Amino acid sequence: MSKAWLAHYDPGIPEHAEVARFTSLVQMFEAAVARFQDRPAFSSMGRELSYSGLDKASAHLAHHLREVLKLQPGDRVAIMLPNLLQYPIAFFGVVRAGLVVVNVNPLYTAPELTHQLRDSGAKTIIVLENFCATLQEALRHVEVPNVIVTRVGDELGRSKGMLTNLLVHHVRKLVPPWNMGGTQRWRRIVTRGAAVGAPQVEVGREDIALLQYTGGTTGPAKGAILTHGNVLANALILGTWFAAIGAERRETYLVALPLYHALALICQVIHRFILGGCGVLIANPRDLDCLVAEMQRHRFRSLAGVPSLYQALSQHPGIRKVDFSETAVCCSGGAPLPPAIAEAWGAATGLPIIDGYGLTEVAGVAVMNPFGQREPRGGIGFPVCSTEIEIRRDDGSLAVPDEPGEIHVRGPQVMRGYYNQPEETARVLDSRGFLATGDIAAMDAEGYITLVDRKKDMAIVSGFNVYPSEIDDVLLRHPGIREAAAVAVPDARLGETILACVVRCDPDLTEAAVIAHARASLTGYKVPRRVIFLDALPKTPVGKVLRRALREMVTELGGTPSDISTKPAHS
CATH class of the missing domain: 3.30.300.30 (ANL, C-terminal domain)
Structure with missing residues (x-):
């Protein structure tokens, strides 16, 4: 295959990223904590969580999952949380216990939640109390043995946490009534007096890290099987791609996209965690006033969003008061970026938006525009490092330059398949390891890709x-x-x-x-x-x-x- 796109990478960006740098997410976590232990890892509602603090809290959770709940390697744990400090603790706690994360949209209805819990076979769910009423309804139809409940203020410190929980419960009334017996409280698990170490687990690159659910073209949502190797590959590929803007430097980055989505979790948090960054977690990005106020409080080096978020922010009067002097990159994904939105953002902030393309089945990103691109070209960019793209006709043959066809992706980030769906897996993954995305695009002679259409009917x-x-x-x-x-x-x-x-x-x-x-x-x-x-x-x-x-x-x-x-x- 001709890889004409390699000539258009930013200077110094190699064809292949070092995707085998870590053997697992557990090893990656331990290496980052050892290197950056005194740095803040995450910030939420004015409270910071250091790398060492994250290490301690996630170790407590991992210990509880394995030693108290007796979960076994490979058991699934659902996480139903918004962007609070509890999320990274929960995610890394589950991973360090040798278990599989099942991300759940907190806004799911009871039928949607029921399907995902039943399909994944989750043995435990970690849930914000605000969504317990929905979970209670779902548990009438599916059994989940263990329920761990947290409240909004649980990681904000004693005084601020108590005040926040009172506000959420009694002033804003954001917690619908619920009554489930046998639930376990988050604070009792992660704040035990005696320090405990995370269980010693044997986890490798081929072990499953995530069941990341995506909508199906027919029938209910499917769980994409993402291994430790898949997740690390995309995070390390992006680390290599971002090297053009000095990604190795210490930085603060804004996490406005939900962490239950692969774009935020893998392409932002895990990617930046490896580099010692601090993620500013935005619990409710739809509250634009609070989001812009948070942006005004921090000098962040990068942010990512969907086009509609950039459009809304560009129209907010407070955006012109944000200090973007340290912002190196604004990335867009999740949907095609209309030129009008990019222009409006540029007019409001003086910053360009770098567009890209990916999907859950490739653990995030497969195609992206280079940062040094001189003129906007209106497409989704070039295949990123370690990634091959083929544009195929309906008969499976390769399309010629500028001819529309279906995007097929091959690389170390491509999922293993769909959980318990061998027929669907065989439909999208071929014998050469290429994933059929269902998206239609055209690639020119230089390897630049322009999206033409999306999955049928989606x-x-x-x-x-x-x-x-x-x-x-x-x-x-x-x-x-x-x-x-x-x-x-x-x-x-x-x-x-x-x-x-x-x-x-x-x-x-x-x-x-x-x-x-x-x-x-x-x-x-x-x-x-x-x-x-x-x-x-x-x-x-x-x-x-x-x-x-x-x-x-x-x-x-x-x-x-x-x-x-x-x-x-x-x-």
Whole structure:
């Protein structure tokens, strides 16, 4: 394979990164703690956690998981936490115990949570008390033997922690009532008086570190199996790629993306942890006033976000008061970056945005623009170090330069497969180790890649993948709906939102009722914003719904749901 892209790397960036530098995440953690023990590792709500403090707390948790709960190597532990100091303690505690992390979106509904807990076979869940009511509902349908509960203020120090917990409970009333017997309290586990060492575990590069769940094109979410080697490979590849901006220096970085997402966990936290960085954790990036205030308090060297976050920040009046004098790079991922958003960010901050491309199945990033790129080219960049990209036609042959085809990725960061889904694994991983992404792109003669289309029918709402088949399934459970199909429509703020096309069997069914029904089973960003009622859905001769035809119909009839809410579908 010709690797024309290598000629366009930043100076000094090699073809291959040193991805075998560590044998496991456990060894990586121990090396970083030994090297940076007195440095702050994370900051949250004005409280810092040092590398040595993280070492002690995560060792207590690891000891409890293995010696008290008697979990065995390879058992799964779900983490249902926002970006608080508890998250890195939980993550490294689970890893140091030789167990497997199952990241859970804290905003999941009970049905979504039930599926993930059942599919992963989690033996333990670590959960913020704010989400215990949802967990309680899920546990009516799936068994998880151990529940460890933490509160927002548990890692903020005694006085501030107590005040924060009172505020969260009694003033802001952010903790719905719950009652689960046999739960264990976080503080009693991680703050024992006597120091304990983490259990001695034998973990290698091929052992599983994460079951990272991603939406499925058909059916429920699938767990991508990411090994210690996969996770370390992407973190070390990015460390090599970022060397162009002096990544080895001590730095503060902003973590506004959720840590249950691979982009934040692997491409930010683990990557920067190796280098001795301090991550400023943003628990709720949707609160823009608090986010901008936190940005004003720190001089951070890097940040990462999805396009919608950059758009919102560029419009916030406080962004011009942020000191960006030490900021070397702003990275975007999760969704294509519209030029207008990059331009607005540049106008507000004077900084460019470096766009890239990746997916959960490659533990984060596979393609990125170089930092030294002189002129914006509007694409997703070149394959990163140690990574090969092929653009293939439908028949499997290689596309010629500038010809659109499906992106296939090979590298040390590519997942082992989908958990308990051998057929799905065989569908996307070939005998040569290439992953079929389902995304359509074109690569020019220099190896530069431009994204053309995304996975068939998939929407990206605020940087999160949304698969219409999951929404269809929820809608069709309503007794007043005969047929339903969800499609993505453009949205200036979120990139895309969901529009539900519904055929009623109850003529009195309203838009509000459909949305309320969806909200009961779906995370907020998956809930349709509008509903169109139609006489019939366009279908193929064999009865498959033509979503492309529905999207075209939306465009033809005016482009906004409110314009077409009573118009019939084309057949």
